[in-house]
Amino acid sequence: MEPLAEDATRSWTEPGIYDVAPGVYRIPLPLPNDGLRAVNVYAITDGTELVMIDSGWALDEARDLLQAALKGIGAELGDISQFLVTHVHRDHYTQAVALRREFGNRVALGELERTSLELTMDTNRGPATTQLDLLTQSGAEPLLVELRNFFAGEQPETSVWELPDEWLTPGRRTVLGSRALDIVHTPGHTAGHVVFDDGAAGLMFTGDHVLPRITPSIGFQPGATELPLRDFLDSLRLVRGMPDRRMLPAHGLVSPSVHARIDELLAHHEDRLERSARALSEGASTAYEAASKLTWTRHQRKLAEMDPFNQMLAVTETKAHLDLLAYQGKLKMSEVDGVRHYAAA
Numbered sequence: 195m196e197p198l199a200e201d202a203t204r205s206w207t208e209p210g211i212y213d214v215a216p217g218v219y220r221i222p223l224p225l226p227n228d229g230l231r232a233v234n235v236y237a238i239t240d241g242t243e244l245v246m247i248d249s250g251w252a253l254d255e256a257r258d259l260l261q262a263a264l265k266g267i268g269a270e271l272g273d274i275s276q277f278l279v280t281h282v283h284r285d286h287y288t289q290a291v292a293l294r295r296e297f298g299n300r301v302a303l304g305e306l307e308r309t310s311l312e313l314t315m316d317t318n319r320g321p322a323t324t325q326l327d328l329l330t331q332s333g334a335e336p337l338l339v340e341l342r343n344f345f346a347g348e349q350p351e352t353s354v355w356e357l358p359d360e361w362l363t364p365g366r367r368t369v370l371g372s373r374a375l376d377i378v379h380t381p382g383h384t385a386g387h388v389v390f391d392d393g394a395a396g397l398m399f400t401g402d403h404v405l406p407r408i409t410p411s412i413g414f415q416p417g418a419t420e421l422p423l424r425d426f427l428d429s430l431r432l433v434r435g436m437p438d439r440r441m442l443p444a445h446g447l448v449s450p451s452v453h454a455r456i457d458e459l460l461a462h463h464e465d466r467l468e469r470s471a472r473a474l475s476e477g478a479s480t481a482y483e484a485a486s487k488l489t490w491t492r493h494q495r496k497l498a499e500m501d502p503f504n505q506m507l508a509v510t511e512t513k514a515h516l517d518l519l520a521y522q523g524k525l526k527m528s529e530v531d532g533v534r535h536y537a538a539a
C-alpha cells in the first residue's frame with residue numbers, strides 16, 4: 195500500500211495508509227460489526243524508529259491490514275518499538291497485546307486505566323457487570339431483561355487482555371529521539387483516557403476524547419466513576435485551554451481544529467443537560483424514563499428503536515447527565531430500593 199494524501203472526499207474507513215503530516219500516517223483498521231465501523235491507528239516514524247498511537251482490535255484482518263499499510267513506508271510489524279494507547283477499550287488496546295506476544299513491542303497505557311483493565315481481566319465477572327448495575331440505578335428493569343439475554347452465552351474474552359509494560363503518567367515524553375509528546379490525562383470517555391499533544395508539529399492525537407461527527411460515550415468501562423460527565427466536560431475544557439491543534443482522532447478523518455470540535459461537544463452537552471431536565475417536567479422520574487422521552491443519534495431515534503446495547507449506552511448517558519445536574523444542585527435526587535429518582539430542585 196502506497197501512502198495516500200488525506201482526502202475528505204474519501205470515506206475515512208477506506209483501508210490504506212494516509213500521509214497526514216511529516217512522519218505521521220493514519221491507518222484505519224476494521225472492527226467486527228461495530229457501529230463505529232473502523233478505528234484509526236497512527237504510525238509515527240523518523241525513518242529509523244516506529245511508534246504507534248493506538249493499535250486496533252485484535253483481529254486477523256486488522257493485523258493483515260496494518261502489516262500491508264506499514265509496508266508502504268518500508269516498515270514491518272516487528273519494527274514497532276512501542277504502542278502508546280489512548281485508552282483501555284478493546285478497539286484501541288487489544289491488538290497491541292496480540293502483537294507483543296509475537297514481536298515483543300512495548301505497550302503503554304494511562305495509569306488510571308488500571309482498575310478497568312484488571313476488572314476486564316477478571317474471569318469471574320460477567321459481561322458489562324458495571325453497566326448493568328448502572329441500569330439498575332437507572333430504573334431500567336425492562337432493558338435489563340433484554341440485556342441479560344443479549345449477553346447470555348458471551349464468554350469473557352480474557353485471552354486478549356494483559357497488563358501493559360508501562361503505565362503512562364502525565365508529562366512530556368520524547369519519542370523517536372527528537373519528537374516530544376505531552377501526555378495529557380483526559381478522563382470522561384474512560385477514567386484513564388489520555389491524549390498525546392505534539393506541540394512542535396501542531397498535532398493532537400485525541401483518541402476518543404474528541405471525535406468528529408459523533409459524541410463519545412461517557413464512562414463506558416468496568417471501573418465505575420461517580421460523575422463521568424463532569425470529568426468529561428472538565429477534560430474538554432482542559433484541552434480547550436491548550437493551544438489549538440490539528441485533530442487526529444481515533445474515529446473519523448483528520449480535521450483542522452480540536453477547539454472547533456470541543457465547542458460543538460460542549461454545546462451538545464449543554465443542550466442534553468437542558469433536555470434531560472425538561473424530560474423530568476414531562477413526567478420522567480428515573481434515568482430510564484428520561485431516556486425514553488429523549489431522542490437519540492442524529493436520526494432522532496426513539497430509545498426503543500435501538501438495539502439493547504445502544505439502549506444501554508443511551509440510558510447510562512442520561513444517568514450521567516441527571517447525576518451531574520443533581521451534583522450541581524439543579525435537581526433533587528433520592529434513591530428508593532436502589533433506583534435513583536430525580537425531580538426539579
Ligand SMILES: [Zn+2]
Nearest residue numbers: 281283383402
Ligand atoms: Zn473508546
